[in-house]
Structure formats: structure tokens, C-alpha cells
Amino acid sequence: MNTKKHWAVVVGLGLLTLSACGSSGGASATGSKTVTLVSHDSWAVSKNVLADFEKQSGYKVHVLKDGDAGQAVNKAILTKDNPQGDVFFGVDNTLLSRALDNGLFQSYEAKGSDLVKPEFRVDQTKHRVTPIDSGDICVNYDKAYFSKHGLTPPQSFDDLVKPEYKNLLVTENAATSSPGLGFLLATAAQYGDGGTSRSSEAESGGGWQAYWTKLKANGVKVVDGWEQAYNQEFSGSAGGKKAKADRPLVVSYASSPPAEVIYADPKPTTAPTGTSYGTCFRQIEYAGLLSNARNTKGGKAFIDFLLTKEFQEDMPLNMYVYPVREGARVPAEFEKYGKQAPHPETMAPTKIAANRDQWVKSWTSLVLK
Structure with missing residues (x-):
């Protein structure tokens, strides 16, 4: 999504059954130094913030946008045995149970999870998803x-x-x-x-x-x-x-x-x-390491990155959501005009x-x- 034109968190949530045909650029095309992120069209991050992760981790990030949130979740479920990527970002609390019940994610307790505000934490025993933002x-x-x-x-x-x-x-x-x-x-x-x-x-x-x-x-x-x-x-x-x-x-x-x-x-x-x-x-979005991901090590590093203070403070002006990490600041405009309920x-x-x-x-x- 072009965030300067369409800045909503998630524009649509399709509850339709989709065919299992995947988009191009799936996980089969990635190497051990490439992490493929599957997300909805609203995914956005500042170039310098993503570049910092790539430089520090040694991984190159490939982003695959799969339509609106509901479409992306449904397609990820249908392709879970041969996933399009390593990490999925953007399943929210309205569809979380569908993703978990269908075995979409494998367990991973992200570094920085202890810094997530308690009210956003879920699945604390299996750690299949990590809270990333709220709106x-x-x-x-x-x-x-x-x-x-x-x-x-x-x-x-x-x-x-x-x-x-x-x-x-x-x-x-x-x-x-x-x-x-x-x-x-x-x-x-x-x-x-x-x-x-x-x-x-x-x-x-x-x-x-x-x-x-x-x-x-x-x-x-x-x-x-x-x-x-x-x-x-x-x-x-x-x-x-x-x-x-x-x-x-x-x-x-x-x-x-x-x-x-x-x-x-x-x-x-x-x-x-x-x-x-x-x-x-209250809407909460999560990220998870996809079951059968090819680059699990890189996927884990990327999920860790999503909880860093740098990324958490970068989100508001890119995806118009609020950070879930304790101590992460929001822009002055959010404090003045858009406080959370x-x-x-x-x-x-x-x-x-x-x-x-x-x-x-x-x-x-x-x-x-």
C-alpha cells in the first residue's frame, strides 16, 4: 500500500476462500541469506530502518504483499505446507484463532518479548505469534x-x-x-x-x-x-x-x-x-515464523527486529499503528491528535x-x- 495515499492500518478483511495459487517470489527462490516476509498490502517500513537490519544481520529482506489482511491470512493457510516465505506479519486478533487452529506458525519466543506490554501478550505457553502493533x-x-x-x-x-x-x-x-x-x-x-x-x-x-x-x-x-x-x-x-x-x-x-x-x-x-x-x-497485529519456513534462523532474526525500539518507533508514521513495546515513543502528532482509546x-x-x-x-x- 502506498502509505502516503492510503495510510490506514488494514484496509480490508476478506473472509473469502481463495485458491491456493501462490504469488511469484516464493520461498523456493530464496537463499539462506534471504528472509522472505509475507504480509498484507499495508506493510511499510522506512528504508534506512530496514537497511540497518540487513547490515547488522547479514540477511536481505524480500517482501511479498498478498492483498488485504484476510486474503493474506487465507492464502498463507492454504500454502502452509509449501509456504511462500519465512515470516508472516499482519494476522490480527479477529483472525488469530483461524491461523493458530490451522497450524500456520511454529513456536519461537522472540528476543524482546519480555518488553511487550502485558495487555498485548497471547499464546504464552507455545509462543507461536509475537505481538507487533495495536490500533x-x-x-x-x-x-x-x-x-x-x-x-x-x-x-x-x-x-x-x-x-x-x-x-x-x-x-x-x-x-x-x-x-x-x-x-x-x-x-x-x-x-x-x-x-x-x-x-x-x-x-x-x-x-x-x-x-x-x-x-x-x-x-x-x-x-x-x-x-x-x-x-x-x-x-x-x-x-x-x-x-x-x-x-x-x-x-x-x-x-x-x-x-x-x-x-x-x-x-x-x-x-x-x-x-x-x-x-x-482494540485491534492487535502479530507476526509468526511460518511452519515449514526454509530460513528459520533468518526468520527468527527478523521477528526479533520487529520488536526492536528502532522498528517500533518507526511504525506509527508508516503504518499508522501504535507500538506494543514498553518505552517506545510515538510521534508528537499522535500524542496531540490520535491518542489510543x-x-x-x-x-x-x-x-x-x-x-x-x-x-x-x-x-x-x-x-x-
């Missing part, structure tokens, strides 16, 4: 719109179904998009699955299904992916302004507002968009695994039909 899927709002209309931006899920926000929200398809799925999981965490609810606004016993019935009645618009939602439908983005978009609320990321400042020319003194922190879902919704990967497919099926039937 918050949240509703973003167009400050100018709400100021012009004298409205307070919504700050919670309950707010989004109120009459004053009718026809204002655009979100992504939960079956085809990572932020769309994350937003669905956030509502399931908040309202439950047809059972007890933590919110007085949810219909009694209705859970997230009742909430989405209200959201649909309040005019939520659903599009296929983040690119369309944010850059074409959202009035607060630079792309949305050019497209004369009319939706001042969008499901995006807590890191979206600083991006609107960093890539603006001229740079504004304040971010034109804001984050509704009561609508967030203080209390995001979360869900255990095992619970996601047990419910994901059925929830997506139910969501599709409820919202899209």
Missing part, C-alpha cells in the same frame, strides 16, 4: 459539520442510534472489511449476543442484533471497504471533501485524525476530524473464533437485506 477501530467525526450544525459529536454506541444522528454514519461491510468486522465485534462486546446488555439503550434481550436494527433504522450506510467509506463517503477527510461527501461520521481508526494533519498541505493547526472514544475496538472494547480470540462466522452471517442478513 483502535473507532468512529471518526467531521468537526466542521458538527460545529456548523451546533451538534455535539456522538461519544458512544448509544448516541449513534439517536434521532439527531440519523443518516450521518457510514461503516464498512463486516464480511469484507477489517474495520467493519471490528465495529461489529465492538457492538457484540458492548451489547452481548442476544442476551444481557451493558447498555440501557439496547432492547431487552436483543443484544447486538437489536442494536443494529436500531442503527439500520437510523440510516447507517454500509460500503464494501475502508477506502470507499473514508475517502469517498466521509465529509471530514481530504478525499471526502473533494468528492463532496455527505456523511460526517465514519468507522475508521483513532490514528486517522493525525494522518489528516501530517499529510495536509498546508498543515492545519488542529485536526479537522476527531475520534469518538466510546466506540472503539482509554477503554476500548476487546474480545478474546477464542470467543471471536467461536462466533465470528455466525455473527457475520447474521449481520449480513440483518443489515444488508
Whole structure:
């Protein structure tokens, strides 16, 4: 992904079954001094940071981008017996159980794992994956719109179904998009699955299904992916302004507002968009040493590199994610405009695994039909 044009963490999450045909440049073409990284299209790193790793380790890094996150994970699973590379980066907590259950990774406890913040650690007995970054899927709002209309931006899920926000929200398809799925999981965490609810606004016993019935009645618009939602439908983005978009609320990321400042020319003194922190879902990305990797030694060295302070502090302005290593700093723009959510919704990967497919099926039937 061209990060200067498309800076989202993960644009789409395909839940489609893919054919097992591999891309060119697979592991069979690599030598012992080459490490092949398989990732989604959003992978990015500064040239000098990667050059430092290659110089210090003696390995040359070959990067194979395999589409969006879901496509990349599915293809990696289908080719696990003859993997395309040595390391996979970009499986997140919404699909982690699928990767682990299919034996995608072999065990490796990375150097620096003890420096990962405790809340991001998983699989502590087998060490099949290493946490690398985190991000918050949240509703973003167009400050100018709400100021012009004298409205307070919504700050919670309950707010989004109120009459004053009718026809204002655009979100992504939960079956085809990572932020769309994350937003669905956030509502399931908040309202439950047809059972007890933590919110007085949810219909009694209705859970997230009742909430989405209200959201649909309040005019939520659903599009296929983040690119369309944010850059074409959202009035607060630079792309949305050019497209004369009319939706001042969008499901995006807590890191979206600083991006609107960093890539603006001229740079504004304040971010034109804001984050509704009561609508967030915590997304975590992992890396792992692929089963049957040809260069396991080089793959281990590369995973170690992903946890170094140099790489962790390089990530925010390349992939618009947050470091997981203790003491790693984030850019000033992130501190000012894009702090992480203080209390995001979360869900255990095992619970996601047990419910994901059925929830997506139910969501599709409820919202899209």
C-alpha cells in the first residue's frame, strides 16, 4: 500500500476462500541469506530502518504483499505446507484463532518479548505469534459539520442510534472489511449476543442484533471497504471533501485524525476530524515464523527486529499503528491528535473464533437485506 495515499492500518478483511495459487517470489527462490516476509498490502517500513537490519544481520529482506489482511491470512493457510516465505506479519486478533487452529506458525519466543506490554501478550505457553502493533477501530467525526450544525459529536454506541444522528454514519461491510468486522465485534462486546446488555439503550434481550436494527433504522450506510467509506463517503477527510461527501461520521481508526494533519498541505493547526472514544475496538497485529519456513534462523532474526525500539518507533508514521513495546515513543502528532482509546472494547480470540462466522452471517442478513 502506498502509505502516503492510503495510510490506514488494514484496509480490508476478506473472509473469502481463495485458491491456493501462490504469488511469484516464493520461498523456493530464496537463499539462506534471504528472509522472505509475507504480509498484507499495508506493510511499510522506512528504508534506512530496514537497511540497518540487513547490515547488522547479514540477511536481505524480500517482501511479498498478498492483498488485504484476510486474503493474506487465507492464502498463507492454504500454502502452509509449501509456504511462500519465512515470516508472516499482519494476522490480527479477529483472525488469530483461524491461523493458530490451522497450524500456520511454529513456536519461537522472540528476543524482546519480555518488553511487550502485558495487555498485548497471547499464546504464552507455545509462543507461536509475537505481538507487533495495536490500533483502535473507532468512529471518526467531521468537526466542521458538527460545529456548523451546533451538534455535539456522538461519544458512544448509544448516541449513534439517536434521532439527531440519523443518516450521518457510514461503516464498512463486516464480511469484507477489517474495520467493519471490528465495529461489529465492538457492538457484540458492548451489547452481548442476544442476551444481557451493558447498555440501557439496547432492547431487552436483543443484544447486538437489536442494536443494529436500531442503527439500520437510523440510516447507517454500509460500503464494501475502508477506502470507499473514508475517502469517498466521509465529509471530514481530504478525499471526502473533494468528492463532496455527505456523511460526517465514519468507522475508521483513532490514528486517522493525525494522518489528516501530517499529510495536509498546508498543515492545519488542529485536526479537522476527531475520534469518538466510546466506540472503539482494540485491534492487535502479530507476526509468526511460518511452519515449514526454509530460513528459520533468518526468520527468527527478523521477528526479533520487529520488536526492536528502532522498528517500533518507526511504525506509527508508516503504518499508522501504535507500538506494543514498553518505552517506545510515538510521534508528537499522535500524542496531540490520535491518542489510543482509554477503554476500548476487546474480545478474546477464542470467543471471536467461536462466533465470528455466525455473527457475520447474521449481520449480513440483518443489515444488508
